[in-house]
Amino acid sequence: MKLKVIVAATFVAWAAVAHAQSSVTLYGAIDTGLLYQSTNAPNFQSKLNLGHVYELKDSGILPSYWGLKGTEDIGGGYKVNFRLQGAFTSTNGKFGLGDTPGSATIFNQQATLGVSGPFGSIDAGRQITPMIYAMADTDVRNFRYFGSIFTAWLGLGQAAGWQGTSTNGPFGALYDSNAIVYQSPKFYGVSLALEYAPGGVPGQFQGGTRESAVLRYSNYGLNLSAVYYNGHDTNPFTTTPTGAVITAPSTGLDNNRFYYFGAMYTFHDLSVSTSYSIGKNPANSGQDDFEMISGGLGYQFTPFLKVTSGFYYLKDRNVSSNQSDLYAVGAEYSLSKSTLAYVQVGHVNNRGKMSQTITYGAPVPEGTSSTAAMIGIRHTF
Numbered sequence: 001m002k003l004k005v006i007v008a009a010t011f012v013a014w015a016a017v018a019h020a021q022s023s024v025t026l027y028g029a030i031d032t033g034l035l036y037q038s039t040n041a042p043n044f045q046s047k048l049n050l051g052h053v054y055e056l057k058d059s060g061i062l063p064s065y066w067g068l069k070g071t072e073d074i075g076g077g078y079k080v081n082f083r084l085q086g087a088f089t090s091t092n093g094k095f096g097l098g099d100t101p102g103s104a105t106i107f108n109q110q111a112t113l114g115v116s117g118p119f120g121s122i123d124a125g126r127q128i129t130p131m132i133y134a135m136a137d138t139d140v141r142n143f144r145y146f147g148s149i150f151t152a153w154l155g156l157g158q159a160a161g162w163q164g165t166s167t168n169g170p171f172g173a174l175y176d177s178n179a180i181v182y183q184s185p186k187f188y189g190v191s192l193a194l195e196y197a198p199g200g201v202p203g204q205f206q207g208g209t210r211e212s213a214v215l216r217y218s219n220y221g222l223n224l225s226a227v228y229y230n231g232h233d234t235n236p237f238t239t240t241p242t243g244a245v246i247t248a249p250s251t252g253l254d255n256n257r258f259y260y261f262g263a264m265y266t267f268h269d270l271s272v273s274t275s276y277s278i279g280k281n282p283a284n285s286g287q288d289d290f291e292m293i294s295g296g297l298g299y300q301f302t303p304f305l306k307v308t309s310g311f312y313y314l315k316d317r318n319v320s321s322n323q324s325d326l327y328a329v330g331a332e333y334s335l336s337k338s339t340l341a342y343v344q345v346g347h348v349n350n351r352g353k354m355s356q357t358i359t360y361g362a363p364v365p366e367g368t369s370s371t372a373a374m375i376g377i378r379h380t381f
Contacts, residue, residue, distance in 0.1 A: 021073040028066030031059050032090045033342070033376020040370075041363040044164040044355060049365045056091050059145040059360060060376040061332070061342055064090040065109060078117035083127075085110040099177055101165035101237050101245045108167065109175060120184040126177040130193035130214040131260065134225035137216065138262025140273040140296030141310040146359040146374055147328020147346035149262075149275065152292055152312035155324060155356030156279045159316060160288045164363070168235040170288065171279030172227075172258035176210050189219030199232065199250060206252030208233045221266040227277075231256030255283045262294075269300040271308075280317075289317040304334045314356055322352035335377075343375045 035057040040050045058064055067085030074080055086107040087096030098105030107126070114123030132143065141148035153172065154162075160170040167175050179197040192215055199208025212229040234256035236248040262275035273296040281288035291314070298308035309329040316322035330344030346358040349369045357364050358372040 022071070024068060024070040026066070026068055027381065028064075029062065029378060029380040030064045030090050031061055031376065031378040032064070033057055033060035033374045035060070035359065035362060035372060035374045037358065037362050037364075037372040038370050039365055039368050041355070041365040041368075044158045044162065044357070044363045045366070046355075046363065047366045047368075049368060053362065057359075057361065057374065057376075058090045060344070060374045061144055061146070061340065061378050063087040063096070063145065065096075067107075067110065076117070078115065080113075080115055081121070081123070082113045083110045083123075097165070097167050099166055099168055101163070101239055103166070118185070120182060122180065122182050124180045126175060127179055127181060129173050129176050129179070129212060129229070130181060130183070130195055131172050131212055131227040131229055131258070132174060134193075134214045134216055134227050135260060135262060135275070137218065137223045138225045138264045138273055138275055139294060139310065140264060140271050140298040140308045141328060141330070142308075144328075144330070144344075145361075146330065146344050146372075147312075147326060148310060149294055149312070151357055151360060152294060152314060152326060153277075153279075154360065155312075155314050155326070155354070156290045156292055158355050158357070159290055159314065159322065159324075159353065160279070160281070162235060163237075163239050165239050166235075166237060168237065170235050170256060170281065171290075172212075172229045172256070172260075173210065173231065173234075179210065186218070189217050191216050191218075199252075201233075201250040201252075204250050204252050206232045206254075207250035209252075210234075210256075223262075223264045225260065225262045227258065227260035229256070229258040230254065253283050255281045257282050264296070271298040271300075272296065273310075286318060291315050291317055305331065307331045312356075314354060316352070316354075319352060322354050324351065324354035324356040325349045326356055326358065328358070338380050340378045341376075342378065343373075345371075345373045347371045 040053040065087045069083040072080045095104040096108040112123040112125035136143035139149035143150045157169040184192040195212040197210035201207030210231045215226045217224040233250045238246045260277040264273035275294045277292045293313045296310040312326040314324040326348045328346035332342045355366040364370045
């Protein structure tokens with residue numbers, strides 16, 4: 001009898017250990033709201049003002065997405081990890097954009113396999129770049145899709161001719177394919193992330209390659225970030241007025257350089273942030289050379305209610321008349337641990353050839369001012 005008990009207990013223990021060693025999780029978020037915008041353009045590069053728009057819109061706070069992630073404990077403090085994650089539009093169910101114009105990709109955000117342990121982690125595949133986390137951590141508005149460091153950074157790309165038909169931008173990157181990213185452990189609040197993405201272009205060692213380095217500090221309520229990003233043959237696509245896609249050949253051209261320095265300090269319930277960055281084309285700095293300055297202020301009124309505000313200024317360092325100011329304020333109320341209700345308002349003043357947007361996916365005509373307001377709900381699972 002005792003032997004049976006011992007054997008049964010052993011099998012139960014083995015089952016528990018096996019279960020702890022490997023796991024797979026399905027997760028995601030759905031974000032939908034009502035948007036009003038006083039002016040609207042057919043695309044990011046248009047001067048045409050179609051007038052005001054009132055629509056049901058996805059991604060008021062962050063994109064809707066779904067994914068699978070898993071980990072296996074292989075012993076000695078080491079784990080094998082994978083993540084598959086893709087964005088979708090909640091209003092029509094379409095998958096998010098990929099690197100090629102007009103191409104929807106099921107896992108357009110992350111598709112990685114990696115190893116983690118005492119040394120940190122290494123992940124390979126398409127993934128959110130380290131610079132994005134650094135920027136989000138040093139902006140009171142975080143990386144909101146409405147009036148934040150994200151929309152301001154996209155404004156730099158729009159000023160440089162980014163058409164918004166793919167995820168390939170001219171300064172830095174939101175996602176990089178074929179990327180290898182090392183993330184160090186924190187040491188007294190300091191961490192380092194290094195990225196290298198081989199281009200895989202035959203006959204061109206530098207063709208399509210990306211490299212970046214991110215240094216971050218987070219301790220005692222203070223977040224500091226420094227970013228260096230460099231890309232070759234970035235955004236090689238041009239879409240003609242008829243919709244045809246023209247792809248430029250990869251030559252290893254060094255045409256994507258982005259620097260970012262940001263800070264945010266939180267004292268009790270009050271948060272303050274600021275940042276300065278430069279985006280330019282080293283191969284043709286006389287054409288594309290821009291700077292971005294931001295400031296933010298936020299307050300956590302209760303455990304459930306938070307109000308944040310931000311100011312984002314863009315300037316063409318070659319043509320002084322090309323400038324843009326964006327102001328945004330938003331309130332978020334946690335209805336539960338998984339559901340967030342929000343309301344936000346923004347105003348942008350574009351001058352010259354600037355076309356900074358207030359919210360991603362709602363273009364503002366070049367050189368035009370616009371006001372937008374959005375109310376919505378976000379649920380995570």
